[in-house]
Amino acid sequence: MASRAPRPERSSSTGAPALPRLGLRGTLLFLWRQLTSMQTALVLLLLLAIAAVPGSLYPQRSVNPTLTDQFLAENGTWGKVLDALGFFDVFSSPWFSAIYLLLFISLIGCVIPRLILLVRQLRARPPRTPRRLERFAGHTRVDAGPAEDADEVLARAHALLRRRRYRTLVQEEKGGGSVGAERGYLREAGNLLFHVALLGVLVGVAMGHLTQYRGQITVVEGDGFSNSLARYDSFRSGPWFDRSELPDFRFTLDDFRATYDTSPTEHEFGQPRMFEADVAVTEPGRDPYARTIRVNQPLTVEGSTMYLLGNGYAPVVTLTDPEGNVAAQGPVITVPRDSMYTSMMVLKAPDARPEQMALVGIFMPTAEIDEQGPHSRFPDLIDPQLAMSVYTGDLGLDGGTPQNVYSIDVSTLTPMTDADGQPALLRMAPGETATLPDGSTVSFDGIKRYAAFDVKHDPFQTFTLVMALLAVLGLMGSLFIPRRRVWVRVRREGDRTIAEVAGLARSEDHQVDAAVAALARQLAADDAPAHDSSEASGGARSE
Numbered sequence: 001m002a003s004r005a006p007r008p009e010r011s012s013s014t015g016a017p018a019l020p021r022l023g024l025r026g027t028l029l030f031l032w033r034q035l036t037s038m039q040t041a042l043v044l045l046l047l048l049a050i051a052a053v054p055g056s057l058y059p060q061r062s063v064n065p066t067l068t069d070q071f072l073a074e075n076g077t078w079g080k081v082l083d084a085l086g087f088f089d090v091f092s093s094p095w096f097s098a099i100y101l102l103l104f105i106s107l108i109g110c111v112i113p114r115l116i117l118l119v120r121q122l123r124a125r126p127p128r129t130p131r132r133l134e135r136f137a138g139h140t141r142v143d144a145g146p147a148e149d150a151d152e153v154l155a156r157a158h159a160l161l162r163r164r165r166y167r168t169l170v171q172e173e174k175g176g177g178s179v180g181a182e183r184g185y186l187r188e189a190g191n192l193l194f195h196v197a198l199l200g201v202l203v204g205v206a207m208g209h210l211t212q213y214r215g216q217i218t219v220v221e222g223d224g225f226s227n228s229l230a231r232y233d234s235f236r237s238g239p240w241f242d243r244s245e246l247p248d249f250r251f252t253l254d255d256f257r258a259t260y261d262t263s264p265t266e267h268e269f270g271q272p273r274m275f276e277a278d279v280a281v282t283e284p285g286r287d288p289y290a291r292t293i294r295v296n297q298p299l300t301v302e303g304s305t306m307y308l309l310g311n312g313y314a315p316v317v318t319l320t321d322p323e324g325n326v327a328a329q330g331p332v333i334t335v336p337r338d339s340m341y342t343s344m345m346v347l348k349a350p351d352a353r354p355e356q357m358a359l360v361g362i363f364m365p366t367a368e369i370d371e372q373g374p375h376s377r378f379p380d381l382i383d384p385q386l387a388m389s390v391y392t393g394d395l396g397l398d399g400g401t402p403q404n405v406y407s408i409d410v411s412t413l414t415p416m417t418d419a420d421g422q423p424a425l426l427r428m429a430p431g432e433t434a435t436l437p438d439g440s441t442v443s444f445d446g447i448k449r450y451a452a453f454d455v456k457h458d459p460f461q462t463f464t465l466v467m468a469l470l471a472v473l474g475l476m477g478s479l480f481i482p483r484r485r486v487w488v489r490v491r492r493e494g495d496r497t498i499a500e501v502a503g504l505a506r507s508e509d510h511q512v513d514a515a516v517a518a519l520a521r522q523l524a525a526d527d528a529p530a531h532d533s534s535e536a537s538g539g540a541r542s543e
Helices: 023-035 038-051 053-057 065-084 094-123 147-163 185-211 461-480 512-523
Strands: 137-146 167-173 176-183 213-220 224-226 234-237 250-260 272-282 289-294 299-301 304-320 326-331 343-349 357-364 367-370 373-376 385-392 425-428 433-435 441-457 484-493 496-505
Touching: 023 094, 038 053, 038 094, 094 185, 137 147, 137 512, 147 167, 147 176, 147 484, 147 496, 147 512, 185 461, 213 224, 250 441, 272 299, 272 304, 289 304, 304 343, 304 357, 326 343, 326 357, 357 373, 367 385, 385 441, 425 441, 484 512, 496 512
Parallel strands: none
Antiparallel strands: 137 496, 167 176, 176 484, 213 234, 213 441, 224 250, 250 272, 272 289, 299 304, 304 326, 304 441, 343 357, 357 385, 367 373, 385 425, 433 441, 484 496
16 A cells, blocks of 8 residues: 655644744755755846945055045035945955855856756757657648658668757658757857856856066156065055065156147046056166056056056245255146046145244146136146145154154144235245245246056956956857757658658757748759648747
8 A cells, every 4th residue: 555645743732734844954955945946046147246336436455545544524424434444345245245255156156957968968969859750840741752751761861950050869660760859059058158267267267366466656757666575655565465576667757748638628628538658668678668648448468457547737836044055856746626627735744944844835737726726727837827825834754653644734834924914825826935034935836647557467367358258158159149959850651751840949949940841942842842730820930
């Protein structure tokens, strides 16, 4: 007597069936199956794309720390909240890393079972010919010739299918034979290639993060840069990068050029049209050579890529103390605060006597001072001027605390005043010299331009690019390669040979009827036109 399956127990209080408990093992297995499902992988991929959006909306410390500090200073509490949530270090934040890791695990869980299934399908024989072909798409019966040609028709059908890259299986049947054929395995292979390549992209990005370095530098025209830690304005490297192995190269910024739109329309006027930096590069074992770096046209040197990140003006200012000693001198890098390059300038003179001194002001390429205050009307050098205030006191440079070279806290300093007790204000054009109330002098000697560069070294960049291209190739294969089955049955009926052809689309395939009809026409005898069966229009199109 056959044993019966156990029935679920019923609750004594409600009479409802009591479901068995999953237990720890069952719960973990359920969670694993949910994580490794294709739907979960797609959701995680979408979440990863959404999580990357703040990285393009907000300045990132790893790319431009100065702009990040400026954003924080301008946005107060809101900036602090975003900073606490990791919006300025998106790609190294815990929440982005969690999504990244879950997607990695999910893809592995998706790919391995499907890879095993594909291998089994490739090793398996094509499907046997069904008994009733009239149920399938494009079913057609044609007169293929005299009865004695049945074996020849079957061989011709087999050859035609092989020529069209079908895997075939020939079967002997009563009164004739049949050929079962299938193709389109590359569709699933393309799908797997897409997922494996996507895993490769994740691995490349992760390994690149661990082994890369990235730094920002600012170079004034005529000055040079040597690739060492001390020369970087900011520098960050992956945990596996050895900072003692920085590539040995150097370059000099010979010239920087910029052009701006002069059309009268409000939205176009003053917009940049071209930035170019001419550099002279020196590498070990090579003669010095010249290159021009443009936006989106970086320079690759010693395994590192150098991008043109920003630019600005560097007025050449000389400050002397009352005794005639030079207290500070040189190009002063200014920080633009609008699209017209109205720029903040800070010149610190810790060696000034009898007190330390600082010049704080605004540089204007095309100066205008009105009710809005000092500002520039155009980003190019048409009427360059400096508007400055002078402060004295302890600059705090001897306390050992790092300070931003481009800003200063004037609340602890004393503004220098004139004979009337008013703050000393300077407005200068290139070539002018002003004498301060204490006998110090300030001279505006000229203007240079500077360029800011982002230097990045990522040894897995090429690998990641190749994986991305393979992912696109696999996606195209999974979308455009149809998978279909075709069967041909050849039988002797009286003194004639009848060929019966039908197909089945294993995926979205609108050409299966046409493929079946074309094959039937090639099998039909020249003196016997083909005719479709009445079931052809109602044949199955998907399995």
